[in-house]
Amino acid sequence: MTDPIPIPTPTLDLGPQTRILARLAEGVTDGQLTDGTPCPEYGVRNLLGHLAGLCVAFRDAGRKNFGATTDTSPGAALPDLDPGWREDLPVVLGELAEAWRDPAAWTGMTRAGGIDLPGEVAGAVATDELVIHGWDLARATGRDYAPDPAALEAAHAFLLAAAAEPGRDGDEGVFGPVVPVPSDAPLLDRTVGLSGRDPGWTPKT
Numbered sequence: 001m002t003d004p005i006p007i008p009t010p011t012l013d014l015g016p017q018t019r020i021l022a023r024l025a026e027g028v029t030d031g032q033l034t035d036g037t038p039c040p041e042y043g044v045r046n047l048l049g050h051l052a053g054l055c056v057a058f059r060d061a062g063r064k065n066f067g068a069t070t071d072t073s074p075g076a077a078l079p080d081l082d083p084g085w086r087e088d089l090p091v092v093l094g095e096l097a098e099a100w101r102d103p104a105a106w107t108g109m110t111r112a113g114g115i116d117l118p119g120e121v122a123g124a125v126a127t128d129e130l131v132i133h134g135w136d137l138a139r140a141t142g143r144d145y146a147p148d149p150a151a152l153e154a155a156h157a158f159l160l161a162a163a164a165e166p167g168r169d170g171d172e173g174v175f176g177p178v179v180p181v182p183s184d185a186p187l188l189d190r191t192v193g194l195s196g197r198d199p200g201w202t203p204k205t
Helices: 014-027 044-063 085-097 117-142 149-163 187-194
Strands: 110-111 115-118
Touching: 014 117, 014 149, 044 085, 044 110, 044 117, 085 117, 110 117, 115 117, 115 187, 117 149, 117 187, 149 187
Parallel strands: none
Antiparallel strands: 110 115
């Protein structure tokens, strides 16, 4: 029997992490939009489109405002950018953080990606997505990345417990097979490895 997956509490403010992502996105040049990312199926523009979509989905999941944004699977289509993404992405990042500042977001049931799940689990998933995709974006665009420490701790605990859930073989992460990382590696590298990514990934030249 495994321990329950650690869930962030309503005291976890997603604002610091969403602001880090907004700054990373602001620094992306038009010429980088077609570059590759650690997500094999995504270029930078697809990653940014995915971030925008997940912000809207988890914003509405936090508000428990159900509809197309919460009912559509993220794998339904390859995400892409809207023309006004530079103005829109910081806005939806802020709205996501604001929605999860309400303690009610973390209680009861909600829905995201067409899946019904407890609010506290949805909050944990949103935290993890923000941390991991922040690393994806920073690594793809050659930027330094220091995620919000509280969000990083929560993402690591979530991924560590998720990999040990019954039905997983211990090597299967949430996003793909766990990449072994030394136990004394920085917490970010260990978290990235648990997500199924190689912390040493660099863009192809």
